[in-house]
Amino acid sequence: MTSARPSTVVLVDGHALAYRSYFAISSLTTSRGEPVQAVFGFARQLLRMLRNGNQQVIVVFDAPAKTFRHEQFEDYKAGRAKTPEDLPKQIDRIRKLVDLLGLQRFEMPGYEADDIIGSITRKAEKEGFEVRILTSDRDAYQLLDDRVRVINSKEELLGPAEILEKYGVTVKQWVDYRALTGDASDNIPGAKGIGPKTASKLLQDYGTLDKVLEEAQAGTLKPKSAQEKIAASIDDVKFSRELSCMVTDLDIDVALGVPRGTVDRDALLNELRDLEFNSMVRDVVAIVGSGDDVTATVPAEPDAVKIGEWQTPSEGVVWGYRLKREDDLTAELLEAATFDGETARVMPEVDLSEFVGQRELVGVNAKALATHLLIRGVDVRPGEDPMLMAYLLDSGVTNPELACQRHLNHPWPDQAAGRAVAGARLLAVLPEKFDDLRRKLYDDIEKPLSDVLAKMEVRGVRIDAELLRGMSVAMGARLTDLEAQIYEQAGREFQIGSRDQLETVLYDELKLATSKKTKLTGKRSTAVQALEPLRDEHPIVGLILEHRELSKLKNTYLDNMTNLVNPTTNRLHTTFSQTSVATGRLSSLNPNLQNIPIRTDTGREIRKAFIADPGFCLISADYSQLELRLLAHIADDPKMQEAFKEGADIHRRTASQVLGVIEELVTTQQRRTAKTVNFGVLYGMSAHRLSNDLKISYVEAHGFIERYFAAFPGIRAYIDRTLDFCRKHGYVETLMGRRRYVPEINASNKNVREAAERVAYNMPIQGTAADIMKLAMVRLEPELSNLGARLLLQVHDEILVEAPESVADDVADLIRREMTDAFDLKVPLGVEVGVGPNWFDTK
Structure with missing residues (x-):
């Protein structure tokens, strides 16, 4: 095929796109088990660019050998995370595809892809081409001008104006800016303690790095805090500038203006x-x-209106749609379409009357469309949903893109018509893949639950917005007070939210005990788990931890939830997702109510803003120690089962069994240790972690864990047989048959393998807990409706119900009965039920 001379050269940073594709797509393998997610994402992006005949695509990779920068600086890029072990072979596959497509591919020993990109960019400009650079590496910003743009990881087109707006520096100042700020990912030092805002301000005030350094050496640089930091880092800054400069004059034999070479x-x-x-x-x-x-082997285009080969035996019509944002109940419905097995009918201008009279909507993610209509007064419910089917076959398939690729071998279409067709095709092939357990899960839990969740989303929960605003003001005042105390303890002001500045204050200036440097960044950790053990070393630590907690509460919940309250209903309408979490648990979006903190007094206070309508009350019901009861059942451990059957304090009983102490004599600390181990054992808690959490010696922690498994041998046996099963079959299942594949279980990398092992023996417990909660919700919904009550929220092992005050006791009894009887175990299910005017007071 021939085409006109392209006017634009697109330079693809091969490794950057491969990495982005690898992490953007969940594990994707061939039927032979070969990982190919990076290859798939890369190829899809490449083909999309090649459709534009006005573009010449050139792909550039880093050579495997070290570069001249490594010779200059031995630790260059030393802080980068280790390459995933299954990625290099995928990159080799990508190189092969690039060659087979007849594209020019370059890599040069001793130089980085950046240098090749820089050199080709300048050559292309001289020959009159526009240049587009597809990369996530910000070093490329130094190349930008009127003819050169960067396409970043968000597929935004960035030029000089965008860089100036975002960073406050010009393209000509970019290398100077990078020299001051450094780059943790490349282990480029920069000026210690100089952040992006300060670097930008210095370059705005002084113009160039040379001028900044000149003033710093003369002792006249302002502000004074920057003067001290830069004066102490001059050599590092100069070296950082040298490392950050791209080479743009390599002699590269590139043919420009040629679409591609010969294609086999x-x-x-x-x-x-x-x-x-x-x-x-x-x-x-x-x-x-x-x-x-x-x-003859090419299937019809998914977005075509006439389908032909894609006929399906499914009955009735299948819907496809596009919402502006699928996790927002106020989002606009952009487009809808139906497919009847032969023809797709598109409704580009959607009229709600089109849906009146529909009893059920069949299609991928049917709940989102049904909820969109329900909240606008159209009485409809979600019906058959192939996304739920794909998720039940493999809980790692969490979105339509993965479902289509896995089961149809084509991408998820962009338009509503194609989505309707794809949904029909999935409905034609997925049910045949069900066994009896997954069929029952779908029919008895997931499909009816989608209807329950749609109603919950439309109902929402009443919010006392004034209370939230008052809490926000009070918390803001406390944060201001904390900031003043932190500055006093530190002896100076700094950005408390900046991890680099906090690291400097804590470890360099206040000389707190230094934690180990993290493997990912090579920096000393300022995470909560690193700071908690330092509380007693200096008063600033407790203040910083409180400031961090309150800032998150204020920004994430108090302010955000107030903005999300619907002004018409005065209620908060979250969106529940059935297919986002691999364990089977529900998640919530916009806002995420699953993460409202309940372990701190301040976090629990937020629940006071969740209130009942006049004449109603709120009832919360929480499964008590559900995962531990499931552990006792699945591990079939007699002693643990006995404790639950007798209604014993499980943590006190555990301490007694492990330490050989009479229950009445178990101390508070001993019970706390037992509780931590009981809840931590299924998450792979180590003796080191137990020692840190409880501030006990490593020897004591290690001994307790060893005695724990000796006292409850059924638990160790459960872990061993679950791992054996997973290594053999590649997956684990819940009691109800929900399946999760764990392909990393046999990985050669120890850290990857051990993480997979923890997933394997946790999934049957946590997944069964999710199944039981979902089953209870499905059973409760019609019964609650009969009493005038309504299910509002589900968070972890808890549900929240709104009920008329006159029948509160009846509703509470009903909830306790249905949740207790939801599933038969060898130990009783415990349910704690509380009633109150708000969520907080139900406890």
């Missing part, structure tokens, strides 16, 4: 089929030409 079409198509990327065949054919042997 058959070898390319065979490679795509070997990767099982059959959905990309049509794109490739459109780009490189086709042969008679190709067209």
Whole structure:
């Protein structure tokens, strides 16, 4: 195929796009088990660019050898995280695809991809081309001008104006800016203690780095705090500038203005089929030409209105739609379409009357569309949903893109018509993959639960917005007071929210005991778990931890929730997701109510703002120690089962069993240790972690854990047999058959493997807890409705119900009965029920 000379050169940073694709797509493998998510994401992006015949695409990679910067600086890029072990082979596959597509590919020993990109950019500009650089590396900003733009990881087009607006510096000042701020990912030091705002202000005031350094050496740089820091870091800053400068004059034999070289079409198509990327065949054919042997294997385009080969035996119509934001109940419905097995009908201007008379909506993520309509007065419910089916077959499939790729081998379409067709195709193939357990999970739990959740989302929960605003004002005043105390303890002002500045204050200036440097950044940790053990070393630590907690509460919950209250209903309408969490638990969005803190007094206070309507009360019901009861059942440990059957204090009983102490003589500390181990054992709690959490010696912590497993041998046996099963089959299941694949269980990397092992033996417990809660909600919804009550929220192992005050006792009894009887275990399910005018007072 021939085409006109391209006017734009697109330079792709190969490693950057491979990494982005790797982490953007959850684990994706071929039927042979070969990981290919990075290859898939990279190829999809590449083909999208190649459709534009006005662009020439060139791909650049880092060479495997060290660069001249490593020779200058041995620790260059030493702070970067280790490359995932399954990524290098995928990058080799990507290189092969690039070559098979006939694209020019460059890598040069001794130089980085950045240097090649810089050199080709300047050459292309001289020859009159526009240049677009696809990269996540900000070093490329130094190349920007009227003809050169960067396409960043958010697919935003950045030029000089955008850099000036975002960072406060010009493109010509970019290298100077990087020299001052440094770069943790490349281990470039910069000036210690100089952050982005200060660096930007200095360059605005003094123009160039040379002038800044000149003033610093003369002792006249302002502000004084910057003077001291830069004067102490002059050599580091100069070296950082040298490391940050791209090479732009490499002699590269690049042919510009040529769309691509010779393409071995058959070898390319065979490679795509070997990767099982059959959905990309049509794109490739459109780009490189086709042969008679190709067209017969290409499925119809998903966004086509006439479908033909995609006929499906599903009954009725399947809906496809596009919402502006799917986790926002106020979002605009952009487009809807139906597919009846032969023809897709598009409704570009959606009229709600189109939906009147529909009893159920069938399609991918049917709940979101049903909720959109319900809140606007259209009485409809979510029906068959292939997304729920795909999620039940593998709980790692958490979005339509993965469902389509896994089961149809094509991408999730962009338009409503294509989505309707894709939904129909999924409905045609997924039910056949169900076994009896997953069929029952779908029919008895997930599908009816989507209807329950849609009603909950529409109901929302009443919020006392004035109370939230008052709490926010009070918390703001406390934060101001804390800031003053922190500055007094530190002896100076600094940005408390800046981890780098906090690190300097704590470890360099106040000389607190230094924690180990983190593997990822090479810096000393300022995380909560690192600071907690230092509370007694200096008063500033407690103040900083309180400031951090209150800032999060104020910004994330008090202020955010106030803004999200619907002014018409005075209620907060969150969105529940059934398919976001691999354990099967529900998540909530906009806002995320799952994360409202309940372990601190201040966090619990927020629940006072969740109130009942006049004449109603709130009832909360919480499964008591649900995961421990499930552990006793699944591990079949006699002693733990006995404790629950007798209604004993499980943590006191555990301490008694482990330490050989009469229950009545168990101390508060001993009970606390037992409680920590009881809840930590299924999350792989180590003796080191137990020692830190409880401030006890490592020997004492290690001994307690060893005696714990000796006292409850069924738990160790459960862990061992679960890991054996997972290593053999590659997945684990809940009691009800919810399945989670754990492909890393046999990884050669110890850290990856051990993390996978923790997932494997935790999933049957946590996943079954999620199943039981969902089953209880499905059973409760119609019964509550009969009493005039309504289910409002589900958070962790707890539900919140709004009920008429006149029937509060009846509703409480009903909830306790249904939740207790939801599932039969070898130990009784415990449920704690409370009633109050607000959520806080139900406890």
